[in-house]
Amino acid sequence: MIVQRGCILVRKILNITSWVLVGIVAVLAVLLFGLKLFGFEVYTIISGSMEPTHPVGSVIYVQKVDARTLEKGDVITYKVAGEVVTHRIYEVVIDPENPEHIQFRTKGDANKDPDQSGDAGLIQPNNVIGKVAFGIPVLGYIAVFMQTSAGKFAAISLVCIAIALMIIPDILFPKKKEQKTDDKKEETEEENEDNKEVKSNE
DSSP states (O other), X not given: OHHHHHHHHHHHXXXXXXXXXXXXXXXXXXXXXXXXGGTEEEEEOOSSTTTTTSOTTOEEEEEOOOGGGOOTTOEEEEEETTEEEEEEEEEEEEETTEEEEEEEEEEOTTOSSOSOOTTTTOBOGGGEEEEEEEEESSHHHHHHHHTSHHHHHHHHHHHHHHHHHHHHHHHHXXXXXXXXXXXXXXXXXXXXXXXXXXXXXX
C-alpha cells in the first residue's frame, strides 16, 4: 500500500510539473507571438527614456490607430531616422493653414526636454506605427533571449521535458485497473461455473 501510494504521489507530481511547464510555454507564446494575431505589434524597451512608465526590459504592445485620434499624453511608437522610438505625445501641432494636417512633438517621460525644438523634426502621421496599449515589465529580457540560439534551444527543451514528464509516469507506474478488471471477470466467471455445478448436483 505504501509503495502504491508513493507511485500515485510521484505520478501526480510529474503530471503537475508537466502541465506547469506547458502553461509557461503557452503563456509566453501568447504574449510574445499570439497577440500579433489581434493586430498588436510587439516591441522591447531598450532605453530608459520612458521610465518609470515603461522601464528597460519591458515589452510593449502597440495597436495601429488613426493618427487623427491621437491626443496629448498618448504614448506612441513611431519611426524616425530609421529607428523605432516610443515616447509620449508632448504636443499636437496643427497647421493653421490646413487644420487636417497634424504633427506631433514627443518627449520621453524621463527626459527634461521634448525631442523636437521648434517645428524641425516633428513626427508626421505616416511615421506613427501605433499607440501603446499596454506593457509588461521584464518580459522583454525573455523576448530578447528567445531570439538567440540558446533561447530557442531552451524553449524546445522545455516542450520536450513537458512531453517526457507526461509519458514517463505511464512507463514507470503503469495503471493496474485493466488487470484488476480482468481478475474480477475471471472471479465472476469461476463463481458462475461453481454455481452451475452446485445446481446440477442438486
